[in-house]
Amino acid sequence: MKTKKLVMIPGPTPVVRSIQDQMGRETVAFGDPDFVKDYKDLLTDMKEMWGTSGEVFVIAGTGTMAMEMAIANTLKAGDNLLIVSQGFFGDRFIDLCKRKGINVDIIGSEWGTIVPVADIEAKLKEKNYKAVTATHVDTATGVAAPIKEIGEVISKFEDTLFIVDGVCATAAEPEYVDEMKIDVLLTGTQKAFGVAPGLAIVWAGPRALERRKALGTIPEYYIDFEKWLPIMQDPSKYFATPAINLIWALKESVRLIKEEGLENRYKRHEKNARAMQAALEGLGFNLLAQKECRAVTLSNVLYMEGIDDVEFRKVLAEEGIVVAGGLGAYAGKMFRLGHMGNIDIHDMVSVIATIERALYRSGKDVELGKGVGILMKELLKQGKSE
Numbered sequence: 001m002k003t004k005k006l007v008m009i010p011g012p013t014p015v016v017r018s019i020q021d022q023m024g025r026e027t028v029a030f031g032d033p034d035f036v037k038d039y040k041d042l043l044t045d046m047k048e049m050w051g052t053s054g055e056v057f058v059i060a061g062t063g064t065m066a067m068e069m070a071i072a073n074t075l076k077a078g079d080n081l082l083i084v085s086q087g088f089f090g091d092r093f094i095d096l097c098k099r100k101g102i103n104v105d106i107i108g109s110e111w112g113t114i115v116p117v118a119d120i121e122a123k124l125k126e127k128n129y130k131a132v133t134a135t136h137v138d139t140a141t142g143v144a145a146p147i148k149e150i151g152e153v154i155s156k157f158e159d160t161l162f163i164v165d166g167v168c169a170t171a172a173e174p175e176y177v178d179e180m181k182i183d184v185l186l187t188g189t190q191k192a193f194g195v196a197p198g199l200a201i202v203w204a205g206p207r208a209l210e211r212r213k214a215l216g217t218i219p220e221y222y223i224d225f226e227k228w229l230p231i232m233q234d235p236s237k238y239f240a241t242p243a244i245n246l247i248w249a250l251k252e253s254v255r256l257i258k259e260e261g262l263e264n265r266y267k268r269h270e271k272n273a274r275a276m277q278a279a280l281e282g283l284g285f286n287l288l289a290q291k292e293c294r295a296v297t298l299s300n301v302l303y304m305e306g307i308d309d310v311e312f313r314k315v316l317a318e319e320g321i322v323v324a325g326g327l328g329a330y331a332g333k334m335f336r337l338g339h340m341g342n343i344d345i346h347d348m349v350s351v352i353a354t355i356e357r358a359l360y361r362s363g364k365d366v367e368l369g370k371g372v373g374i375l376m377k378e379l380l381k382q383g384k385s386e
């Protein structure tokens with residue numbers, strides 16, 4: 001018999017039955033009054049739950065498109081942008097922005113560490129930046145940036161907008177748009193929301209919407225805020241066909257989040273991540289991200305001596321979990337384990353047990369059950385598992 005394969009990569013994440021069911025529904029007209037109401041209710045929830053006095057855009061596309069949407073609506077050719085990068089996805093803004101003729105300065109960190117907030121402040125004093133981008137969790141490194149602190153610093157600079165890539169963070173790492181002084185927060189559905197890939201989500205605060213207006217006509221068409229604003233305010237209107245089934249799926253994800261409580265969801269992610277990370281370390285692995293800045297959404301796990309990346313991930317898949325390989329200089333040297341979204345205690349225990357079996361099959365002297373024991377002790381120590 002074939003073992004079930006849990007998809008534990010940093011997106012797409014496992015999609016629970018009730019969300020799958022929404023994708024399997026019979027598609028209706030985009031003007032269908034029931035669908036229009038569902039879309040409208042979803043947008044209202046998204047704005048309230050993430051606390052913005054601006055707008056939210058939910059349209060077909062991926063996280064990368066959401067990155068482009070954030071940039072296209074706030075910056076024009078010749079503007080200065082400061083890119084705070086903690087890895088591969090932070091760097092993605094470089095090419096994206098250079099193609100638009102934006103002048104980019106990059107402030108990066110060694111993989112596994114964060115860019116000190118004081119360095120960002122010093123940089124902002126050097127010249128007039130129209131915006132700063134920061135990646136909340138860089139999926140390549142498993143590092144979480146101190147978004148609240150960065151927002152505080154940027155808010156001292158009147159002309160500078162704060163753009164946050166939340167693709168591997170939103171719905172798992174605490175994010176409050178207005179309160180954290182975020183002007184644009186962007187994400188996709190396939191990571192901590194636990195929905196299939198296909199929707200881009202962009203929150204734009206009042207300052208970002210003002211900036212968009214001041215830009216006049218922009219070169220981009222499909223991702224123009226001005227094209228979508230009338231639809232987000234009244235989803236019975238048409239600009240481009242909404243991804244009806246995915247919108248239903250996201251609505252179900254948001255319903256589940258409301259049922260759990262957004263705060264509780266943040267706490268669950270923190271608890272699960274710390275337990276998983278302790279268990280991985282107990283098995284002898286080192287993690288790429290330094291302890292003080294570890295993400296709750298994934299772990300970037302460095303191989304110990306004598307483990308072959310391709311072979312190890314093959315064995316893991318045979319034993320029942322799919323993980324992702326390392327990126328950049330860490331290709332072949334680590335694996336990336338997602339633990340975000342709608343995963344439960346069964347998934348968690350199963351994952352660590354699978355990793356133990358793979359270590360055993362790789363000829364490592366592993367004490368079977370050690371990781372499972374640490375994981376469960378950590379979860380119980382921190383209170384009832386959820």
Ligand SMILES: *Cc1c(COP(=O)(O)O)cnc(C)c1O
Pocket residue numbers: 011062063064065089135137138139165166167168188197
């Ligand atoms: C996955 C990811 C992206 C890219 O999203 P796609 O949906 O693959 O386009 C961007 N930023 C971060 C931080 C990510 O983790």
